[in-house]
Amino acid sequence: MTLKVISENRSFGGVQAVYAHRSEVCDCDMTFGAYLPPQANDGPVPVLWYLSGLTCTHENAMTKGGFQEHAARHGVAVIFPDTSPRGDGVADDEAYDLGQGAGFYVNATRAPWAGHFQMYDYVLSELRSLALDALPLEDCHGITGHSMGGHGAITMALRNPDAFTSLSAFAPIAHPANSDWGRKQLGAYLGDDESAWALHDSVLLMQQNGWKGDLLVDQGMSDNFLDLLMPEALASVMAKRRQAGEIRLQAGYDHSYFFVNSFAGDHAAWHAERLMRPHAGRH
Amino acid sequence: MTLKVISENRSFGGVQAVYAHRSEVCDCDMTFGAYLPPQANDGPVPVLWYLSGLTCTHENAMTKGGFQEHAARHGVAVIFPDTSPRGDGVADDEAYDLGQGAGFYVNATRAPWAGHFQMYDYVLSELRSLALDALPLEDCHGITGHSMGGHGAITMALRNPDAFTSLSAFAPIAHPANSDWGRKQLGAYLGDDESAWALHDSVLLMQQNGWKGDLLVDQGMSDNFLDLLMPEALASVMAKRRQAGEIRLQAGYDHSYFFVNSFAGDHAAWHAERLMRPHAGRH
Numbered sequence: 001m002t003l004k005v006i007s008e009n010r011s012f013g014g015v016q017a018v019y020a021h022r023s024e025v026c027d028c029d030m031t032f033g034a035y036l037p038p039q040a041n042d043g044p045v046p047v048l049w050y051l052s053g054l055t056c057t058h059e060n061a062m063t064k065g066g067f068q069e070h071a072a073r074h075g076v077a078v079i080f081p082d083t084s085p086r087g088d089g090v091a092d093d094e095a096y097d098l099g100q101g102a103g104f105y106v107n108a109t110r111a112p113w114a115g116h117f118q119m120y121d122y123v124l125s126e127l128r129s130l131a132l133d134a135l136p137l138e139d140c141h142g143i144t145g146h147s148m149g150g151h152g153a154i155t156m157a158l159r160n161p162d163a164f165t166s167l168s169a170f171a172p173i174a175h176p177a178n179s180d181w182g183r184k185q186l187g188a189y190l191g192d193d194e195s196a197w198a199l200h201d202s203v204l205l206m207q208q209n210g211w212k213g214d215l216l217v218d219q220g221m222s223d224n225f226l227d228l229l230m231p232e233a234l235a236s237v238m239a240k241r242r243q244a245g246e247i248r249l250q251a252g253y254d255h256s257y258f259f260v261n262s263f264a265g266d267h268a269a270w271h272a273e274r275l276m277r278p279h280a281g282r283h
Numbered sequence: 284m285t286l287k288v289i290s291e292n293r294s295f296g297g298v299q300a301v302y303a304h305r306s307e308v309c310d311c312d313m314t315f316g317a318y319l320p321p322q323a324n325d326g327p328v329p330v331l332w333y334l335s336g337l338t339c340t341h342e343n344a345m346t347k348g349g350f351q352e353h354a355a356r357h358g359v360a361v362i363f364p365d366t367s368p369r370g371d372g373v374a375d376d377e378a379y380d381l382g383q384g385a386g387f388y389v390n391a392t393r394a395p396w397a398g399h400f401q402m403y404d405y406v407l408s409e410l411r412s413l414a415l416d417a418l419p420l421e422d423c424h425g426i427t428g429h430s431m432g433g434h435g436a437i438t439m440a441l442r443n444p445d446a447f448t449s450l451s452a453f454a455p456i457a458h459p460a461n462s463d464w465g466r467k468q469l470g471a472y473l474g475d476d477e478s479a480w481a482l483h484d485s486v487l488l489m490q491q492n493g494w495k496g497d498l499l500v501d502q503g504m505s506d507n508f509l510d511l512l513m514p515e516a517l518a519s520v521m522a523k524r525r526q527a528g529e530i531r532l533q534a535g536y537d538h539s540y541f542f543v544n545s546f547a548g549d550h551a552a553w554h555a556e557r558l559m560r561p562h563a564g565r566h
Contacts, residue, residue, distance in 0.1 A: 009537055009541035009542070010503070010505065010533075010535040010536045010537065010541065010542065011541040011542075011544075011545055012545045013545075016541050063346075063540065064346050064347060066349050066352065066544070068541070068544075068545075069349065069544070069545075069548070222293065250293075252293040254292055254293065256292050257346065258292035258293065258294040258299050258351070259292070259293065259294075261349070261351075261352070262293070262294055262295045262296075262351075262352075265352070
């Protein structure tokens, strides 16, 4: 599998690249961003996965999230996957929150989505292998994300604790099985049997599995979408489980990238500290 | 004159706002961004003006430049003006580098531009007065900008040394009177008499006036537009004049916001240090 270079820009002494490649899993061409810090010139570096939210491509967080400065300081790479398969042959919906730009990080089993919408396997397996093969990365991973991407980060990590060393999220869709940001999409992609949805719900997975380490969640208290995100459900189940971690309720912050980049430094430091611990998942 | 709030987003403990207002000078509605750091809650703060480049609005640098973090640390406000008048009644050109999005920070004297394209007076006088009236700002100013905005910053400061305490630029169009990024626009806006252009050319103004203090210029060495920007002409005239300052030639960097935000922290610190000096232009 080869990567096609779409762009490369020097950034904080490293390189912010955009690559395209053929995805077997999604059966279409896919695009992703990868920031390699200057330390990657001297050898492989750990990697932080950043999953984006509804309507985003690989580009939004890459240009607005401000992660490069922090990643360069800590010597961590950041990969920004797209949020869905795309292209003329790929199913879509008129709504902003279903179809292209709204993959929800699941493997769709229902028409018309099943043929391409396999974002869970794409991020967790195909893109991970591809990136490890093609880029100077250690097989040592943290994962974070925003909104729908925070949902993706928590659900992937809780279901695959061996695959990730560190975990955080920005304003995650915490309880999609019980939210209008979730029920519609999980129904469309996975069908009406809600037992299948439980594997893609952070609150239900936290209740069931917990997380092996600690996790950091930031949530703006002036977020217009609090009713859809349901951070209180995640906080509640974490407290009941005695789950280690921090849920930080940030006064005055909304759901925008101005929120994300205000705390990007804290999240980068959180991951770097855990990824850099001796033998902390580094292979 | 009242400001209409277009948006307000919490950012690094402060507020990134966007305002619209009627401009008498440009005879149209104008939009600008203003970042107020948390220190502005306790009293007026100095202000850094950031002038943007060709094709940009008030928004590009505000979302991609990464200035908020640094401004919050130093307690400096940042104002992001638009790059031209806009609207249905405002003249435009099919080219990206003339008309709307390309005001070049001059007062146009020629049709069809003279009626609205008065960006020099707009930034230097009207918006400055408006911002000082409406926002918690000290009458103490630094100015910077990128590309066409770097040109605007240097030319405004060199012509108005009492109006600005500190000066820097990112990849400025340094010698527009001698560049295809300049001759076309200065001719269109100001007419064919090149003596009028000299008041809007950083190299010629530096030769004539110098700058009262020191200035910081960053220029990427992998910038695709080096031939149009002519940093060598600025470096040469600064050296000949024994002008204090730093021209930093940054290996590998291009003309993008990935370049700008990589050095935004250095520029913010440069301005903050000079703006915060006791009585350094603070009224």
